[in-house]
Amino acid sequence: MGTSLPIDIFFQVGGGLGLFLLGMKYMSEGMQAAAGNRLRTMISAVTGNRFTACAIGFLVTCLIQSSSVTTVMLVGFANAGLITLAQAVGVILGADIGTTITGWILVLDIGKYGLPMLGFSALFFLFCKSDKTRSIALLVMGLGMVFFGLLLMKEGFEPLRDLPDFLAWFSKFTPDTWWGIVKCTLAGAGITAVIQSSSATVGITMGLAASGIINFETSVALVLGQNIGTTITAWLASIGASRNAKRVAYAHIIIKVIGVIFILSLFPLYMKLVRVMLPVDPDLSVMTNGHLEYPAMFKGIAVAHTTFNVLLVILFLPFTRMLADLLTRIMPDSAAEEVPHLTYLDVRMLDTPSLGLEQSHRELLYMAESVKQMMGQLRSSLFTQKADVETHRKIFHSEEVLDNVQKEITEFLGGILSGNVTHNVVNEARWQVRMADEYESISDYIAGILKMLIKLRNHKLLPATEGQAELFEMHDRTAEYLDFINAALASRSNVLVEAVTRSDELTALMKEFRARHLERLTEGKVSPLVCLILPDMLSAYRRIKDHALNIAEVLAGEK
Numbered sequence: 001m002g003t004s005l006p007i008d009i010f011f012q013v014g015g016g017l018g019l020f021l022l023g024m025k026y027m028s029e030g031m032q033a034a035a036g037n038r039l040r041t042m043i044s045a046v047t048g049n050r051f052t053a054c055a056i057g058f059l060v061t062c063l064i065q066s067s068s069v070t071t072v073m074l075v076g077f078a079n080a081g082l083i084t085l086a087q088a089v090g091v092i093l094g095a096d097i098g099t100t101i102t103g104w105i106l107v108l109d110i111g112k113y114g115l116p117m118l119g120f121s122a123l124f125f126l127f128c129k130s131d132k133t134r135s136i137a138l139l140v141m142g143l144g145m146v147f148f149g150l151l152l153m154k155e156g157f158e159p160l161r162d163l164p165d166f167l168a169w170f171s172k173f174t175p176d177t178w179w180g181i182v183k184c185t186l187a188g189a190g191i192t193a194v195i196q197s198s199s200a201t202v203g204i205t206m207g208l209a210a211s212g213i214i215n216f217e218t219s220v221a222l223v224l225g226q227n228i229g230t231t232i233t234a235w236l237a238s239i240g241a242s243r244n245a246k247r248v249a250y251a252h253i254i255i256k257v258i259g260v261i262f263i264l265s266l267f268p269l270y271m272k273l274v275r276v277m278l279p280v281d282p283d284l285s286v287m288t289n290g291h292l293e294y295p296a297m298f299k300g301i302a303v304a305h306t307t308f309n310v311l312l313v314i315l316f317l318p319f320t321r322m323l324a325d326l327l328t329r330i331m332p333d334s335a336a337e338e339v340p341h342l343t344y345l346d347v348r349m350l351d352t353p354s355l356g357l358e359q360s361h362r363e364l365l366y367m368a369e370s371v372k373q374m375m376g377q378l379r380s381s382l383f384t385q386k387a388d389v390e391t392h393r394k395i396f397h398s399e400e401v402l403d404n405v406q407k408e409i410t411e412f413l414g415g416i417l418s419g420n421v422t423h424n425v426v427n428e429a430r431w432q433v434r435m436a437d438e439y440e441s442i443s444d445y446i447a448g449i450l451k452m453l454i455k456l457r458n459h460k461l462l463p464a465t466e467g468q469a470e471l472f473e474m475h476d477r478t479a480e481y482l483d484f485i486n487a488a489l490a491s492r493s494n495v496l497v498e499a500v501t502r503s504d505e506l507t508a509l510m511k512e513f514r515a516r517h518l519e520r521l522t523e524g525k526v527s528p529l530v531c532l533i534l535p536d537m538l539s540a541y542r543r544i545k546d547h548a549l550n551i552a553e554v555l556a557g558e559k
Contacts, residue, residue, distance in 0.1 A: 009156050016152030020203055023145025024102070030139025031063045032354050033131070033422045050090040050320045054313060057094025064352055067099035068196060071234035071252050073355050078248045085324040088248045092255065093317055096309040099230070102199040103302035105143070106150060106206055114148030117141070131422045146203075154207040175217045181267055184218055185260060188225025198230035202305060209282075209297035216282040216297065217271060220304040224263060227308065228256045247327045254323070259312045274304045353416050353425045360409050360432050367402055367439040368486040374398050374446045375479045381450065382475065383468050387457055392450060399447040406440040409433070431554045435489070438547045438554075442482070445540045445547075452533050452540075461527055463534050467520065470513040471537060477506055478541045485548040488555055499552035503545055510542045 061070045074091055077083040083091075117140055124137035175181040192201045202223060209219040231253045238249035263270050275281070282300030316323065377391050413429040421429075456462065463471065481502055488495040514535050521531045 009159055012156030013153050016149045016156055017200060017204070018149070019145050019152065020149030021197060021200055023142045023147075023149055024197070024199055025142065026138050026145060027142030028064050028352075030135050030137070030142055032352060033135035033138065033425075050086070050317055053087050053090025054094035054317060057091035057096075058098040059094075060091075061095040061098025062101050067095040067198065068230055068233035070095040070098070071231075071248070072237040073352070075234055075237045075245045075248050077359075078242070078245045085244060085247050085251065085327060086321045089251050089255075089320040089323055090317070092248075092252050093313045093320075096227075096255075096312055097306070099198060100302065100306040100309055103202050103206070103298075103305050105146070106203060107298045107302050108147075112151065114144045114146070114151060117144030118148060119144075131424070135422065150203050150207060153204060154210055157207050157211040157213055174215075175221045175267070178264075178267075181221050181264055184221030185225035185228070185264065188222035189229040190225075192226040192229025193232040196230075196233050198226045201226045201229070202301065206298050206301055209301060210294050212294055216300055219297065219301050220271065220274065221267075223301060223305050224260050224308065228253075228260055231256050243331060247324075247331055250331070251323060251327055254327075255312060255316055259308065259315065262315070263308060263311070270307075274300065274307055277303050277307070353419065353421050356412070356416050357425065357428050357432065360413055360429075363405060363409055364432060364435055364439070365486075365490055367405055367436065368489055370398055370402055371439055371442045371446065372479075372483060372486060374443060375475070375482060378446055378450060379472075379475055379479070381453060382472060383453075383462060387454070392454070395450050396447055399443045402440050402443040406436045409436045431557075434554050435551050438550050441547045442544050445544045449537050449540045452537050456533055463517075467517055467534055470516065471534070474510060474513060474538060474541050477509065478544055481506060481545055482548050485551050488552060492555065494556045496552050496556035496558065499549055503549045506545045507542060510538050514538050
């Protein structure tokens with residue numbers, strides 16, 4: 001019995017931890033699916049207002065159930081230049097409060113109901129066809145796993161109270177002295193850095209405390225360390241990223257380290273503050289099924305965890321811009337320009353499909369802006385006296401870049417579709433794949449028009465003055481139409497009715513210009529080669545318009 005006891009404890013605690021972590025994952029996926037596009041709307045609403053950014057960080061983290069994922073997301077957005085450092089700091093502070101929601105869920109202490117919750121919700125998840133019902137069932141199933149996993153860990157820890165060697169070793173990590181407090185904090189930070197989930201280590205701490213293995217002061221010191229350990233995930237995500245992304249990761253570390261040092265310097269006062277806020281003494285024990293337990297520990301740890309992170313917001317929120325400026329001075333931009341990436345799609349976002357779709361949507365906006373620039377560059381190259389080789393090179397280079405961007409977006413969205421996602425996410429991902437294909441095709445036609453221009457110039461041929469004016473008008477009208485569709489993409493608007501009307505007008509204009517050109521040919525005003533190329537150029541503009549119309553149809557949900 002004695003030799004098998006450590007193995008039994010390891011199996012039960014390890015199994016409980018695995019179930020707890022899987023439950024956190026399912027609960028996060030269920031919340032995200034139930035929230036739908038609200039999560040994307042929140043991320044899009046991040047502004048320079050520090051209070052708004054903080055509120056968004058709190059809400060997003062409550063839905064994702066992981067401050068680590070939120071900060072990794074911020075690193076990705078900062079890497080792409082989609083969010084400023086000051087905005088990111090505000091979101092981080094809100095995320096730090098949001099992550100404490102897990103502790104308050106565990107305060108419910110309904111571990112004995114975890115297994116029934118898991119079982120009944122699994123039946124709904126497996127046999128219901130409604131996306132909404134399945135999302136809620138997945139959420140409840142995850143919640144059941146969390147509670148049952150915590151119960152297994154708590155029961156697994158109980159035999160440790162009868163092991164003198166373990167208690168003697170653990171007594172070294174008691175906050176009786178300032179050095180003891182520091183050791184507890186470092187232990188919490190180290191364990192969380194390995195597990196990379198502060199929610200899991202908070203759950204472990206609650207299990208140890210509720211079993212009477214550690215006292216309240218020790219559990220609070222461990223939780224303080226866990227707040228530092230959770231920053232490891234964002235730091236790992238920043239490796240190889242841009243300088244701004246590294247600043248976001250270090251901002252998170254600095255906020256946590258300074259906050260913990262501040263609280264450690266006032267630890268006795270902090271503990272008195274926490275105890276004042278508790279209705280029941282956390283050291284109060286009760287006898288349950290022949291075992292001594294400390295049920296008030298759950299609420300005590302949750303209050304200590306939340307209080308610490310609220311204090312962080314009070315301390316740092318007024319100084320977000322100052323912290324951003326300080327980090328920029330400490331880590332200035334490199335004199336050598338950083339190697340640009342084609343896209344900034346982060347595979348870690350595959351665990352949060354809504355945020356992944358937001359990232360890929362922003363890459364679509366990049367494609368839209370790129371084809372707009374290509375149209376402007378093409379306009380400056382139409383029938384010029386001298387070929388602008390540099391502008392030509394930029395257009396052809398942009399066309400090659402968009403080929404690769406389309407490939408990366410398609411692969412990224414394929415990864416999202418391979419996961420457990422709702423029909424809405426599936427449809428949105430498919431629409432984005434289609435739009436990426438349309439924009440890539442537009443870039444192909446722009447490059448094709450340029451090739452036809454080069455061919456005319458190489459043969460020292462120019463259309464008649466009227467033909468040149470018509471082509472300029474066709475270009476400008478097509479560019480305006482493309483800008484109109486790009487704006488609809490940015491706002492996710494349904495503009496199909498107007499898009500069809502304007503498309504028909506462009507088609508009629510193209511046919512009119514082509515008829516005029518053929519008249520000039522019969523009158524001998526243009527050469528046969530010009531007669532071959534100019535209609536092809538007009539047709540290419542029509543094809544650009546057609547692909548833009550396809551994007552409008554996708555936005556309207558028709559394709």
